[in-house]
Amino acid sequence: MKVMAAAFVVALVIAFCAPVVLNQFGWSSAEQGSSTSVRLD
Amino acid sequence: MNRKLLGAALLAMATLLFNPAWASDAPAVDRTATGGAQTLEDIMARQQQLKMDESFRSENLGNPANAKPITEQLGTRGGVSDSDVWRGIRYNQSDIKTQARGPGADVLIQDGGMPWYKLREGPMITYGGGALLGIILLLVVFYFVRGKIMIDGGPSGTKIERFKAIERFGHWLLAGSFIALALTGLITLMGRSFLIPVIGHEAYSTLAVGSKWLHNNVAWAFMLGLVMTFVMWVAHNIPNKLDWQWIKAGGGIFTKSHPSSKKFNAGQKIIFWTVMLLGVSVSLSGLSLLFPFEMPMFAGTFSVINSVIGTDFPTALTPHEEMQYANIWHSIVAFAMMVAIIAHIYIGSVGMEGAFDAMGNGQVDREWARQHHDLWVEEVEAKQGKGGSS
Numbered sequence: 001m002k003v004m005a006a007a008f009v010v011a012l013v014i015a016f017c018a019p020v021v022l023n024q025f026g027w028s029s030a031e032q033g034s035s036t037s038v039r040l041d
Numbered sequence: 042m043n044r045k046l047l048g049a050a051l052l053a054m055a056t057l058l059f060n061p062a063w064a065s066d067a068p069a070v071d072r073t074a075t076g077g078a079q080t081l082e083d084i085m086a087r088q089q090q091l092k093m094d095e096s097f098r099s100e101n102l103g104n105p106a107n108a109k110p111i112t113e114q115l116g117t118r119g120g121v122s123d124s125d126v127w128r129g130i131r132y133n134q135s136d137i138k139t140q141a142r143g144p145g146a147d148v149l150i151q152d153g154g155m156p157w158y159k160l161r162e163g164p165m166i167t168y169g170g171g172a173l174l175g176i177i178l179l180l181v182v183f184y185f186v187r188g189k190i191m192i193d194g195g196p197s198g199t200k201i202e203r204f205k206a207i208e209r210f211g212h213w214l215l216a217g218s219f220i221a222l223a224l225t226g227l228i229t230l231m232g233r234s235f236l237i238p239v240i241g242h243e244a245y246s247t248l249a250v251g252s253k254w255l256h257n258n259v260a261w262a263f264m265l266g267l268v269m270t271f272v273m274w275v276a277h278n279i280p281n282k283l284d285w286q287w288i289k290a291g292g293g294i295f296t297k298s299h300p301s302s303k304k305f306n307a308g309q310k311i312i313f314w315t316v317m318l319l320g321v322s323v324s325l326s327g328l329s330l331l332f333p334f335e336m337p338m339f340a341g342t343f344s345v346i347n348s349v350i351g352t353d354f355p356t357a358l359t360p361h362e363e364m365q366y367a368n369i370w371h372s373i374v375a376f377a378m379m380v381a382i383i384a385h386i387y388i389g390s391v392g393m394e395g396a397f398d399a400m401g402n403g404q405v406d407r408e409w410a411r412q413h414h415d416l417w418v419e420e421v422e423a424k425q426g427k428g429g430s431s
């Protein structure tokens with residue numbers, strides 16, 4: 001059961017880290033939904 | 042469960058739902074009275090959703106060379122009429138320049154939106170939700186007919202290691218994330234129909250934003266769990282002759298017999314391959330949705346399917362249509378997985394005495410193991426006899 005709890009915690013840790021990592025690759029989840037992703041040029 | 046049947050049913054459903062080739066052809070229309078323009082018959086045929094040849098519109102985009110000068114009566118600005126311009130936009134024939142950037146920005150009008158929306162709000166919820174309720178009902182009936190599958194003669198009291206900690210970790214990473222994905226996915230799909238009327242817009246808004254966050258981000262844990270369990274268990278899940286015996290005996294479920302089995306029986310192998318194949322498909326379509334317009338995969342998939350089984354799926358898709366197909370496919374696969382997994386959860390917990398321990402602490406009762414996985418126990422004992430471990 002400890003292993004089960006650990007796995008659930010790790011799933012959440014991965015979830016929290018995912019957007020941070022994606023940001024490093026230039027993909028921002030916050031920007032996806034915002035109007036600033038529409039570039040005027 | 043029969044995997045072939047499931048595959049065939051899925052394909053049939055997908056085909057019925059999207060393949061325009063199933064619509065009957067509209068009768069030929071005489072357009073001399075309108076000079077080639079749309080007639081009442083055309084409009085009626087479209088309303089009846091008949092399959093029609095749209096070329097009289099899609100290719101009628103105006104020819105500036107033939108246009109009357111603007112100074113004359115009926116002269117058109119730029120040589121093409123407003124209708125010509127709109128048709129050009131409607132059929133993606135215009136050279137559109139937009140300030141917004143991105144693959145989807147240059148498509149100003151596309152047809153797929155409403156059919157997609159109706160499919161998602163209608164049949165998707167009805168059949169998907171129905172399938173979930175159906176399997177739950179089936180399991181309840183099974184429980185009352187067959188009862189909990191007990192260890193014949195009771196547990197022996199001695200234990201044998203079934204799964205190592207790393208295996209259980211992989212399983213629960215996969216399972217925990219899958220359950221989170223299933224619940225948040227259902228909230229996203231069904232919230233508008235079932236939650237907003239009950240909890241209101243404001244509460245649902247918070248729930249929807251939270252669900253979206255969790256769904257998008259916990260998906261990575263699911264993919265990791267999928268890879269881990271695949272690597273650790275694939276060797277035990279290669280089908281063999283024994284599986285056929287097991288299936289012919291119906292797993293012994295109703296006869297209360299115990300057909301021979303190694304580490305995983307045929308029923309478990311079906312769950313394993315369902316999870317792996319559908320898991321990859323749901324992950325790929327999910328990635329396609331997570332990075333909008335960046336990973337279109339349906340035009341390519343359709344052309345492969347067409348060339349193999351001779352279907353008539355569309356292979357020229359606008360960026361939005363790609364997203365619509367990805368969304369619908371993602372949901373279909375997810376529902377199929379949920380149905381299989383609900384049955385799996387049942388048999389791994391309340392449905393069978395002693396099963397949960399395998400994933401709980403990794404130690405199962407030796408008698409349970411003998412009854413359900415006799416050949417595996419022999420293998421383990423033979424190894425232990427030689428001083429090895431499981």
Ligand code: HEM
Pocket residue numbers: 203212215216217219220270274304305308309310312313316382385386389390396397398399400401
């Ligand atoms: C509360 C939920 C769940 C419970 C109680 C549960 C329980 C179990 C148990 C006890 C086993 C080992 C069976 C044995 O000893 O032979 C197992 C195996 C397995 N589980 Fe789960 N599980 C759950 C959720 C899931 C989910 C959500 C997935 C995938 C998305 C999954 C995928 C698998 C696979 C692929 C196996 C190996 C094949 C098999 O034994 O059928 N499980 N599970």
